[in-house]
Amino acid sequence: MSGAAKGGWLSNAGAQFAALTKPDNKPAMPAIPVPRFDQFYRHAELTRLLQDYAAAAPNLVQLSSIGKSFEGRDIWLLTLTNTATGPDTDKPAFWVDGNIHAAELTACTACLYWLNKLVVEYGSDAGIKQMLDTRVVYMVARLNPDGAELALANKPRHVRSSTRKYPYDEEPVEGLTVEDVDGDGRMLSMRIPDPHGTWKKLAGEPRLMVPREPGEFGGEYFRVMPEGTLTHFDGLKVSVNPDREGLDLNRNFPAYWRQEYEQLGAGPYPTSEPEVRAMVDFIVRHPNIGAAVSFHTHSGVILRPMGMQSDDDMTPEDLWMYKRLSDLGAKLTGYPAISIWHDFKYHPKQVITGTQDWLYEHLGALFWTVEIWAPNKEAGITDYKWIEWYREHPADDDIKLLKWSDEQCGGQAHVDWYPFRHAQLGMVEIGGWDRLNYWRNPPAALREREAARFPQWLLTLALSLPKLEVLRTEVRSLGGDAWRVRFAVANAGYLPAYVSKRALERKVARGTVFNIHLPPGVTLLSGKERIEAGHLEGHAPKGSALAFLPTRDITGDRQVVEWVVRGARGTALAMTATADRAGTVRAEVTLD
DSSP states (O other): OOOBOOSOOEESTHHHHHHHHSOTTSOOOOOOEEOOTTSBOOHHHHHHHHHHHHHHOTTTEEEEEEEEOTTSOEEEEEEESOGGGOOGGGSOEEEEEEOOSTTOTHHHHHHHHHHHHHHHTTTTOHHHHHHHHHOEEEEESOSOHHHHHHHTSSSOOOOSSOOSOBSOOOOOSSEEEEOOSSSSSOOOEEEEEOTTOSEEEETTEEEEEEEOOTTOOSSOOEEEEESEEEESOOSSOOOBOOOSBOOOGGGOSSTTOOOTTTSTTOOSSTTOSHHHHHHHHHHHTOTTEEEEEEEEESSSEEEESOSSSOGGGSOHHHHHHHHHHHHHHHHHHSOOEEEHHHHOOSSTTOOOOSHHHIIIIITOOEEEEEEEOOHHHHTTOOSOOTTHHHHOOOHHHHHHHHHHHHHHSTTOSEEEEEEEEETTTEEEEEEEEOHIIIIISOOGGGHHHHHTTSHHHHHHHHHTSOOEEEEEEEEEEEETTEEEEEEEEEEOSSSOTTOSHHHHHTTOOOOOEEEEEOOTTOEEEESOSEEEOOOOOOSSOSOSOTTTSOOSOTTTTEEEEEEEEEOOTTOEEEEEEEETTTEEEEEEEEOO
């Protein structure tokens, strides 16, 4: 298997960046590290890599832990912003995470790729500079360090998410436990000749197994099962044991949480798991987060909400904005953008929920899940549906995939069947698809290419966030020591300051809050020290046909408040304005 990174990291334009950004007469910063995008990092190596970024670019990168995993590993958060232009909490924020599922390791790679691009190109890319100067990115490249560590172990296991035993912690007393039985670092499949078997060799290509046809008999048939060991095998019955680690952290979020009988792996209660609780706590404590993307694998699609509702039941204005920004994602990444409800159900009678529903449904933040990598598309299979293809597809598709394995993957995506003496089953053959290294994740040589699809879209989303700016301040004498003070602000962002109509419906987005800070000797004659004004619109068009649907509120992006104060000439007054998702601005005026 491709495994974890074995050495340090390479360096690229890091030295150039350090020279560009170091203050005069001060030592140059350490060179910016560069991840090995063709390898996956173990936790200790990932920790060192992130620490190196923080040390090399302290003006742009701050590293902190938002909590501990079930096994006690730090869940590392990167705060990416130019600290010289203000603290992160004063800026609109974009959240990015990856690797909530154990074996979906390329999700972490995608985060690291964007991290590297942001830091290295800050001095040369105007868009990146604008974003890091005016916004903040909160990035958790690996939300589930325990599961990733298990997937990268010398003898790996590919559980869904957390390594906590759930719902029961007993050892299995019978059945097949999936594991690497021959110690080659891969978990493949086992096939055994059986006249009652479901599978047969494909005519003309015996390496491939295809289903028997209805009514078919008289051929050579096989039972195919995961590679693993059997407990109390009676020579007849085989059932595959579920993983003892049965949690799915993506089902542990508060919105639409359902018990185990409705949603497998959801945990005993919402946010019961430390990894999810750490993320939820952080996001709730940072209301400046207005949009988010979570990286997963695989299918090669961008998924948008909802998971529990059809498009017809969504708030129309939010649906229109989702479609607009999702279509942009499709254009920039080459991945189709689709609805979870309409296009990405594991079963037509079941619904799935997760991070996307909580962030949008409860908080009104825009959210997308990106499923990285589509091996079938890589093999030239273009006419397919994402989930339905795995239920049934023509044998020609398997032939295309096998050809791709032979020609592009050195014959390792599909492993030729080889004999093995199994402790319980006797002679079997092991082989088939290597799902971790070629299905759940791209082969090593293609990981950087896949990760490189997303930075421009992520940057565009972040730059679309609302951004509060000071428009004007005024002081006018009313005679004597009385003064009228006016403070006007505007939203310079594409999205409205509340981001979505759902946020207004859920009452989780306040209007613009103005504060005047009165020094000793100054009293307020009119107005309040804190005024909550209305919401600020963004510059996104409300309609596409300007001649037929003119905008009614031409200045909906602006708010102004005024106070009358009594104070001595020459006194300085401080004022602040805050819109949770558009940031905080500060101004000072002098009574003069």
